Amino acid sequence: MRYPNRILRSVAGILVFSALSCGKETKIPVTDAGYVTAPATVSTTASPASSSSSSSSAGASSASNTQNSTPFYDVSVANPDDGTPYTGCCKTQNVIIIVMDGPRFSETFGDYSKQYIPEESRLYTRGVLLGRFYNNGTTNTDSGHDAICTGNYENLENTGQVLPLYPSIFQQYLKATGKPSEKAWVVASKDKLQILGNCQTLGWADKYMPRTDCGKNGLFSGYRNDDTTFQHAKNVLNTYHPNLMLINFKDVDVRGHSNLWGQYLTAIKKTDEYIKALYDMIEADPIYKGKTTVIITNDHGRHLNSVADGFINHGDDCEGCRHITFLALGPDFKQGVGVDQHFEQIDISATVAKLLNFTMDYGKGKVIDPIFR
Ligand SMILES: [Zn+2]
Numbered sequence: 001m002r003y004p005n006r007i008l009r010s011v012a013g014i015l016v017f018s019a020l021s022c023g024k025e026t027k028i029p030v031t032d033a034g035y036v037t038a039p040a041t042v043s044t045t046a047s048p049a050s051s052s053s054s055s056s057s058a059g060a061s062s063a064s065n066t067q068n069s070t071p072f073y074d075v076s077v078a079n080p081d082d083g084t085p086y087t088g089c090c091k092t093q094n095v096i097i098i099v100m101d102g103p104r105f106s107e108t109f110g111d112y113s114k115q116y117i118p119e120e121s122r123l124y125t126r127g128v129l130l131g132r133f134y135n136n137g138t139t140n141t142d143s144g145h146d147a148i149c150t151g152n153y154e155n156l157e158n159t160g161q162v163l164p165l166y167p168s169i170f171q172q173y174l175k176a177t178g179k180p181s182e183k184a185w186v187v188a189s190k191d192k193l194q195i196l197g198n199c200q201t202l203g204w205a206d207k208y209m210p211r212t213d214c215g216k217n218g219l220f221s222g223y224r225n226d227d228t229t230f231q232h233a234k235n236v237l238n239t240y241h242p243n244l245m246l247i248n249f250k251d252v253d254v255r256g257h258s259n260l261w262g263q264y265l266t267a268i269k270k271t272d273e274y275i276k277a278l279y280d281m282i283e284a285d286p287i288y289k290g291k292t293t294v295i296i297t298n299d300h301g302r303h304l305n306s307v308a309d310g311f312i313n314h315g316d317d318c319e320g321c322r323h324i325t326f327l328a329l330g331p332d333f334k335q336g337v338g339v340d341q342h343f344e345q346i347d348i349s350a351t352v353a354k355l356l357n358f359t360m361d362y363g364k365g366k367v368i369d370p371i372f373r
């Protein structure tokens, strides 16, 4: 039901074009070894419902569409990297999720120029981008992060007073692996995101909890600067080498709420730089290199200009609030490819569970299969 029908395709045409155009743009400076051998296109192999005419432009112009005639969902298909049977998943042993809090898609990958996210735009040549990725639940910070981490849409009170109902990827991972809490972390500029470390479900509440480092000094201590979060995130990565981590940067959202358009855009650029620096650090770390997935996403967008007070706020179901970024980089994913199928925020947890080989007992999302190679 999420596959594009005729109406969806035409309505989303401009967005798809934008996403797919990313693929075209990345052709020119192709020197990355990884990209040269990248699969042709997701759309032609992933979904017969996808537009084959547009999908052919998503892939590398030098690549053919014949690289994979096997149904994408067949896990027995050979891994194109080394020929070993692809019996499941994965090379990934670590997943780092970076959340830029609350930019609109129209200022990130929906902007043809990518002028505010030059670093992510370059990273895209090594990753896979979903052109139509949505928060289909409550488009606020706590609910959005809850959806990312638990695979459930809940209409959470948004100041940190209420825990998510269901266990998160962190709790499920720590329980499944028996690893110590320091192998899973939530590092956030917003103190209220400490709720991501726990849940209400009997048997899970107060158990298998990850480490949290949120706000000035934990829940109800207030927000802290993104630069502090950036430094803390680096320290945690270097010190503990967590297998699973979420990092939240708040400034984009805060500047938006302050009705400071210029500072909102500047915050997007600054967060873009943090993301690149963290990615580079991870790739330079022998413990992480080649076995770490980085997912770059948002908790929500912001109103379209034509809705309420425009970019200043968010929280309803308008396209601006719902449409968000999903860019993923890792050893198990395609590279330099845009996917035009419709996926949503709760699908992240199912995908992370597949990557790290545990089950999400309560998650409602599905694995984002077309991003895997
Ligand atoms: Zn937010």
Ligand SMILES: [Zn+2]
Residues within 6 Å of the ligand: 302, 303, 304, 307, 313, 314, 315, 316, 317, 318, 319, 320, 321, 322
């Ligand atoms: Zn809205």
